[in-house]
Amino acid sequence: MELSGRGVFLTGGAQGIGRAITTALLDKGAKVLFCDVNADIGKATEAELQKQCGADNVMFQQCDVTNADQLKAAFDQAVTKFGAVEICCNNAGIMDETIWEKMLAINTTAQIRGSQIALDHMRRDKGGRGGVIVNTVSIAGLIPCHWFPAYCASKHAVVGYTTSWARNPMAGAMGVRWCCLCPVSVNTDMMTSLQEDQIFDMDNFRERAADTMLQPEEVVQAFMRLVEDSDNNGAILEVWRGKGATYRKRQLVDMDGVSNPMVVDNPSQTSLKPSDVK
Ligand SMILES: NC(=O)C1=CN([C@@H]2O[C@H](COP(=O)(O)OP(=O)(O)OC[C@H]3O[C@@H](n4cnc5c(N)ncnc54)[C@H](O)[C@@H]3O)[C@@H](O)[C@H]2O)C=CC1
Numbered sequence: 507m508e509l510s511g512r513g514v515f516l517t518g519g520a521q522g523i524g525r526a527i528t529t530a531l532l533d534k535g536a537k538v539l540f541c542d543v544n545a546d547i548g549k550a551t552e553a554e555l556q557k558q559c560g561a562d563n564v565m566f567q568q569c570d571v572t573n574a575d576q577l578k579a580a581f582d583q584a585v586t587k588f589g590a591v592e593i594c595c596n597n598a599g600i601m602d603e604t605i606w607e608k609m610l611a612i613n614t615t616a617q618i619r620g621s622q623i624a625l626d627h628m629r630r631d632k633g634g635r636g637g638v639i640v641n642t643v644s645i646a647g648l649i650p651c652h653w654f655p656a657y658c659a660s661k662h663a664v665v666g667y668t669t670s671w672a673r674n675p676m677a678g679a680m681g682v683r684w685c686c687l688c689p690v691s692v693n694t695d696m697m698t699s700l701q702e703d704q705i706f707d708m709d710n711f712r713e714r715a716a717d718t719m720l721q722p723e724e725v726v727q728a729f730m731r732l733v734e735d736s737d738n739n740g741a742i743l744e745v746w747r748g749k750g751a752t753y754r755k756r757q758l759v760d761m762d763g764v765s766n767p768m769v770v771d772n773p774s775q776t777s778l779k780p781s782d783v784k
């Protein structure tokens with residue numbers, strides 16, 4: 507997919523992964539409306555990016571993605587400004603097990619709602635131009651994570667939702683691709699400002715994550731691959747430090763030659779050992 511001139515809608519773009527993706531898309535000539543609940547950081551980011559890339563090419567809209575009306579209005583604003591949206595990135599997310607219902611509203615419900623709004627606008631069988639919907643998930647959407655069970659659930663749900671739409675028999679006629687971006691831990695505010703009680707067993711996770719942490723730019727490369735590969739509907743792209751981005755395959759594995767074969771996602775990258783299989 508050629509990106510120059512394409513209209514983009516992205517949530518949670520004031521900082522972190524969303525800001526890095528926005529910057530990279532602008533560098534490739536796309537036009538981006540990013541929204542965020544944080545108006546101060548959003549406006550500051552808008553000013554910096556407009557200076558770098560031109561005031562007509564990038565725009566910020568304050569929006570709480572859990573507010574359905576605000577989310578629809580922000581998306582519609584992108585359509586009005588750019589003529590059409592062909593790339594939608596549902597990216598806004600939080601990690602805080604103490605407010606898990608709000609976390610599910612942001613990480614899951616709003617990503618589903620944003621996807622539905624984008625699909626309605628993009629689908630070719632209803633007069634749209636087609637496009638791609640990329641949902642920022644996480645490795646936590648693919649494997650169990652005892653440090654943050656509700657976050658993990660919020661991300662697994664998005665993988666199920668996104669890949670289910672990709673399998674729709676009408677997908678070809680709709681002309682809309684569905685992708686999951688699944689990085690391991692990334693050095694952003696989400697990670698650096700996390701408080702002790704927001705996840706379980708923080709010290710253990712810190713130790714585990716120290717060697718595997720990505721920079722936002724590494725996630726951007728993976729995002730670009732998802733958007734630019736035009737034959738990847740239903741893709742789940744994992745991003746691990748040192749291994750770069752790899753498309754994930756589910757495999758039927760006979761773990762120990764004794765138990766029933768089971769479906770495992772990339773066994774070498776999970777903590778599963780044959781002795782774990784009951
Ligand atoms: N940082 C990490 O280790 C990883 C993050 N992710 C996912 O990447 C996405 C982006 O996260 P980061 O850039 O790391 O975090 P971040 O905290 O740096 O940025 C998230 C942005 O989302 C915005 N946001 C939060 N709630 C919102 C709401 N209700 N409405 C609108 N905007 C809202 C925040 O204001 C912030 O600007 C999230 O979905 C996160 O789950 C995935 C894997 C690893």
Ligand SMILES: CCCCC/C=C\C=C\C(=O)C/C=C\C/C=C\CCCC(=O)O
Pocket residue numbers: 601643644645646651689690691692696697698700708711712714715718
């Ligand atoms: C030290 C503070 C950690 C704060 C974590 C903040 C954000 C993390 C967001 C994620 O989406 C986490 C993504 C992946 C972690 C899941 C598993 C890591 C397992 C690593 C391994 O097995 O090597």
